[in-house]
Amino acid sequence: AQKVTQAQTEISVVEKEDVTLDCVYETRDTTYYLFWYKQPPSGELVFLIRRNSFDEQNEISGRYSWNFQKSTSSFNFTITASQVVDSAVYFCALSAFIQGAQKLVFGQGTRLTINP
Amino acid sequence: NAGVTQTPKFQVLKTGQSMTLQCAQDMNHEYMSWYRQDPGMGLRLIHYSVGAGITDQGEVPNGYNVSRSTTEDFPLRLLSAAPSQTSVYFCASRLQGFNTEAFFGQGTRLTVV
Numbered sequence: 001a002q003k004v005t006q007a008q009t010e011i012s013v014v015e016k017e018d019v020t021l022d023c024v025y026e027t028r029d030t031t032y033y034l035f036w037y038k039q040p041p042s043g044e045l046v047f048l049i050r051r052n053s054f055d056e057q058n059e060i061s062g063r064y065s066w067n068f069q070k071s072t073s074s075f076n077f078t079i080t081a082s083q084v085v086d087s088a089v090y091f092c093a094l095s096a097f098i099q100g101a102q103k104l105v106f107g108q109g110t111r112l113t114i115n116p
Numbered sequence: 117n118a119g120v121t122q123t124p125k126f127q128v129l130k131t132g133q134s135m136t137l138q139c140a141q142d143m144n145h146e147y148m149s150w151y152r153q154d155p156g157m158g159l160r161l162i163h164y165s166v167g168a169g170i171t172d173q174g175e176v177p178n179g180y181n182v183s184r185s186t187t188e189d190f191p192l193r194l195l196s197a198a199p200s201q202t203s204v205y206f207c208a209s210r211l212q213g214f215n216t217e218a219f220f221g222q223g224t225r226l227t228v229v
Contacts (some may be wrong), residue, residue, distance in 0.1 A: 009156065033215045045206065045220040052215060091158060095214040101172060102147065102214040106159040 002027050004094050006107035013082055014115050021077040021110045023092030029053075032096040034068065034075045039089040039109070048090075051075060082114045118142050122207050122221030129197040129228045137192040137224050139207030145219070146212040148190040152176065152203040153223075159206065165190055166212065197228045 003026040013019050025034065036048040049059060051068050059066045063080045079086050092107040123138045141148065149164035161174030165184040179201060181193040190209075194201060204225050208218040 004158075006158075035217065043204070043223050045208075047217045047219075050215070050217055097214060101164070101166065102212075103161060103164070103174070104149070104208075104210075104214075104218055105161075106151075108156055108158040 002029075002094055002096055002098050002103070002105050004092050004105055004107035006090075006092055006110050008110045009108070010111045010113070012113040012115060015084060016081050018078060018080050019082050019112065019114075021079075021090050021092075021112065023075045023077065023107060025073050025075065025092070025094045027073075027094060027096050029096045032094060035093040035095065035104070036066065036075075036077050037091045037093060037106075039091065041088070045091070048077075079112075084114050084116055087112060087114045120207055120209050120219050120221040122205075122224055124224060125222060127224060127226050129194070129226065131197060131199060131228060133197050134193065134195050135197065137194075137205055137207070137226075139190045139192065139221060140188050141190075141207075141209040141219070142188065143209060143219065144187060145209035146187070147216075148184065148207065148209045149174070149218075150180070150182065150190070150192045151206045151208065152201075153206060154203050162192065162205075194226075197226075199228045202226060202228045 005024045032053045034051045038046045065078045067076045089109045091109045094105045120141045146167045150162040151159040163182040165171045207221040210216045210218040
């Protein structure tokens with residue numbers, strides 16, 4: 001089965017703390033893509049990053065970094081020196097061929113609150 | 117570019133009423149889909165389409181119909197609304213290929229009373 005699990009339902013930290021959002025996925029495919037999306041309080045979904053299954057290099061973009069480990073089927077997201085504007089719901093997603101069609105499967109989401 | 121446009125943004129329905137959520141994209145994307153977002157459940161796929169004239173069911177299709185007569189439009193129909201369909205609905209589009217990012221509409225908050 002293709003599945004994405006974000007075990008952390010809610011996280012609350014104080015501004016400037018580092019925070020890591022966990023994402024664990026299941027798939028039998030050898031070729032797949034993983035995504036992170038951000039949903040700020042305004043409600044829209046914003047694409048953050050894409051990673052293919054053959055590229056295990058970590059990615060850093062400003063205060064954001066992503067750690068992809070195939071051995072543990074994880075694609076974790078770290079925010080360094082968090083800011084109030086980082087408060088949002090974050091979704092991890094898996095894109096693969098499922099039952100003969102390409103589909104994007106989402107995790108349950110993690111609500112991140114950054115307190116001033 | 118407008119991207120993905122969803123209407124309406126908010127809707128209240130009575131049980132048993134029908135309605136259509138509209139979705140249009142101007143990016144010439146082949147793949148379009150509808151998701152519903154419920155607390156603690158993430159986004160679940162309702163229906164999807166890989167091109168004009170082709171639609172298929174997702175994870176939670178019951179109570180919903182779709183059609184895709186053009187590349188641009190992918191409406192979602194609720195035939196007889198039920199309180200269990202109270203949710204936030206998102207339309208998304210992407211290029212063909214599972215490596216492509218999805219672009220989402222702003223969402224429709226639907227309440228069925």
